[in-house]
Amino acid sequence: MSVLICGGAGYIGSHNVRAFTQHGDDVIVVDNLETGHKASVPEGIKFYEGDIRNAEVLDRIFTENKIEAVIHFCAYSLVGESVDKPLKYFNNNVGGMITLLEAMQRHNVMRIIFSSTAATYGEPKRIPILETDPTEPTNPYGESKRIMEKMMNWVSRRYDIRYVSLRYFNVAGAWHDGTIGEDHRNETHLIPLILQVPLGKRDHVTIYGDDYPTKDGTCIRDYIHVEDLAKAHILALEYLRSGGESNIFNLGSGDGYSVMEMITAARKVTGHEIPAKIGERRPGDPARLVADSTKAHDILHWKPEIVSMEDIIATAWKWHQSHPNGYAD
Numbered sequence: 001m002s003v004l005i006c007g008g009a010g011y012i013g014s015h016n017v018r019a020f021t022q023h024g025d026d027v028i029v030v031d032n033l034e035t036g037h038k039a040s041v042p043e044g045i046k047f048y049e050g051d052i053r054n055a056e057v058l059d060r061i062f063t064e065n066k067i068e069a070v071i072h073f074c075a076y077s078l079v080g081e082s083v084d085k086p087l088k089y090f091n092n093n094v095g096g097m098i099t100l101l102e103a104m105q106r107h108n109v110m111r112i113i114f115s116s117t118a119a120t121y122g123e124p125k126r127i128p129i130l131e132t133d134p135t136e137p138t139n140p141y142g143e144s145k146r147i148m149e150k151m152m153n154w155v156s157r158r159y160d161i162r163y164v165s166l167r168y169f170n171v172a173g174a175w176h177d178g179t180i181g182e183d184h185r186n187e188t189h190l191i192p193l194i195l196q197v198p199l200g201k202r203d204h205v206t207i208y209g210d211d212y213p214t215k216d217g218t219c220i221r222d223y224i225h226v227e228d229l230a231k232a233h234i235l236a237l238e239y240l241r242s243g244g245e246s247n248i249f250n251l252g253s254g255d256g257y258s259v260m261e262m263i264t265a266a267r268k269v270t271g272h273e274i275p276a277k278i279g280e281r282r283p284g285d286p287a288r289l290v291a292d293s294t295k296a297h298d299i300l301h302w303k304p305e306i307v308s309m310e311d312i313i314a315t316a317w318k319w320h321q322s323h324p325n326g327y328a329d
């Protein structure tokens with residue numbers, strides 16, 4: 001039996017492909033390569049280039065292979081773009097989930113692990129955030145992921161399909177050997193943008209606002225290493241395999257770090273001064289996002305291991321230094 005990783009050529013998907021393979025699972029990847037990179041998929045992994053919104057692609061995969069579970073990463077994920085192009089997000093994210101669940105039902109595939117997000121909560125009512133807190137997304141990206149969770153919930157009540165939805169906080173870092181990492185054509189994330197300065201690609205990093213009600217005025221986020229995140233997916237599948245009910249878990253470290261602290265950590269890791277300028281606030285950024293991941297600790301027995309910001313940034317730095325142009329190198 002195989003594990004189908006949808007979106008396995010993307011940043012988080014590709015790290016899961018490695019982690020599941022190392023764990024001993026037989027992995028199959030489907031990716032339309034719109035934002036993913038074929039070069040990230042290791043030799044020897046069965047790869048289908050195709051869009052999961054295409055039922056024929058899924059029927060072919062589910063017919064040609066014995067799929068035990070689906071790990072679902074296919075989605076657009078840029079908050080700002082989603083506000084500008086909401087239908088693009090609903091079409092791809094929600095549309096992909098519909099065809100995927102339909103195909104799973106047709107082919108009797110009963111387990112799905114889903115890549116959800118802190119953006120399902122919107123502006124948090126309290127910190128740290130619990131899974132039971134209100135979900136009021138403030139952008140179409142978060143809304144699309146919340147709708148996808150709700151769809152899985154209704155489907156799981158009607159059929160035998162069981163799901164685990166993992167709500168990630170700020171995913172960062174790269175595989176420890178530096179062979180795969182983050183490569184977005186349109187980079188918006190803090191750590192890759194900071195590291196573009198020592199790479200010589202930009203002369204400074206802009207801090208989006210220093211007037212937030214936080215210790216140094218810059219936004220606080222809960223950063224988790226992408227390998228720790230991948231381990232949570234393996235544990236989530238083990239949980240379903242051992243009969244666990246459909247469930248939702250936050251994945252974060254429980255510690256918050258400010259933008260300023262991340263820049264300071266990156267300066268230490270790279271030995272570069274990394275000039276920073278204060279800019280305007282970015283619309284829609286909450287001041288603080290920190291997860292309460294007690295539930296994942298208690299039920300999945302998951303615990304992040306790479307918890308120092310310098311260690312997380314060091315893995316990203318190893319990847320970017322050896323691949324300054326991403327997979328184009």
Ligand code: UFG
Nearest residue numbers: 117118119170188189190193206207208219221259282285
């Ligand atoms: N930031 C800067 N300068 C930059 C880039 C980012 O100051 O050049 C700040 C942002 O304002 C934010 C923090 O760095 O305070 C982190 O920003 P990212 O864009 O790296 O990440 P976000 O917290 O905005 O996004 C993350 C996930 C999204 C998810 C969102 C939930 O990447 O998928 O949390 O709000 F939707």
